[in-house]
Amino acid sequence: MSLTLGFDADDTLWQNEQFFRLTEARFTELLADFAEADHLAERLLAAERRNLARYGFGIKGFTLSMIETAIEVTEGRVPAATIGAILDAGREMLTHPVETLPHVPDTLERLAGEYRLVLITKGDLFDQERKLAASGLGDLFDAVEIVSDKSRATYERIFAQHGDGAERAMMIGNSLKSDVIPAIEAGSWGVFVPHDLTWVHEHAEEPAQAPRFRRLSHIGEVEDLLRQIG
Template identity: 60%
Template sequence: MPITTIALDADDTLWQNEHFFRLTEQRFTDLLAPYTDAPDLKDRLIASVTKNLGFYGFGMKGFALSMVETALDVTDHRVPGQVIAEILAAGRELLSYPIETLPYVDQALAQLQDTHRLIVVTKGDVFDQERKIAASGLADYFAAIEIVGDKNAATYARIFERHTDGAARTVMVGNSLRSDILPALAAGSFAIYVPHDLTWSYEHAEEPTDEPRYAKIAHLGELAAAIAAFDAQT
């Protein structure tokens, strides 16, 4: 039973994303520096973003609101309104950064579209994710695009049933062990981890190195060979 469907994460798997959040984090700390001596502004911000995931979800809107909340918290609500306005502007700028596809993405998709069904499974704000997919120029490679609020085993099971020949004939590819790899394996698929240098700490988890349906590659240029290795073992 060879793999027939390849599901791919989008942010930091197909194109750069976390890099721009890091730039916004730095802008946030620069704006607040005159108003607080808190030594851990970035940590406070990330703690706020993580706490708010259940309310705002993933993406730039929740990030912008968490920046405002953190600014108010660390300054005891003394931060000037102009600084809040600049923080919100920095959040909006996340919608204007260029989409930079990662190495080997176009080559890998062009090669694999002739032999496999390709789908995207990404999480975050629908408007922002749709914008990035359109701007990437990659949309025509994909038979389906799923934008979800979060990724867990139930989400993957639903998507695999809808768009694939079954989890056992599907591989999920992404840069997050927590969101792309472990829940996809739990749903019964294969999984290929493609590390990214700037993956958010929230997405870290222990590698399932003893799992025969798991593989790790350096970049998408190695994807076809990794899938062929899975096919050989089945």
């Protein structure tokens, strides 16, 4: 084997952000009597960012942030039934079927065995394990790392443990902030595969001048990239 290939999960291998958008729309409807949609979106995003250090990434933290926002915008007058509906919406997110993105299964099957494949994802442990099992992709990975956040140190540790170090690794994902930039900082290749929907917290400028940065249209182009870089 040569390179170790790290893959992000949510919105890289399967759909994820669309469920957050749908739930946020439902949240907006529930609070329509108390605040305008744009104001609610701003307050919810602020709560999510504020709570990342407490709850981490994922559906549970999102649900708690919705409840916190509902209490704030209603000045403590939010009906108990509305809180119940928010909790129901969060639970529904945990049961959505897993929809893999185009080219993902076939590409991973061809890469498995030739390269070390490592799934590197952040979020709630139980939810990520559920989605991986439901995706049918679990057996294709040599290792799975569910982390609280992604940083240069994260990639240095993972690629040293599951490969020949960061310089002999490539990280592939839809988030410039989490998947690409810190991997490049660690010495890896950082491959950006954009998704139509990406949480605003994950936005960042493309490191276009970085020698090990690449942008692809979809996962299926990874094989050609690997042939190009040797």
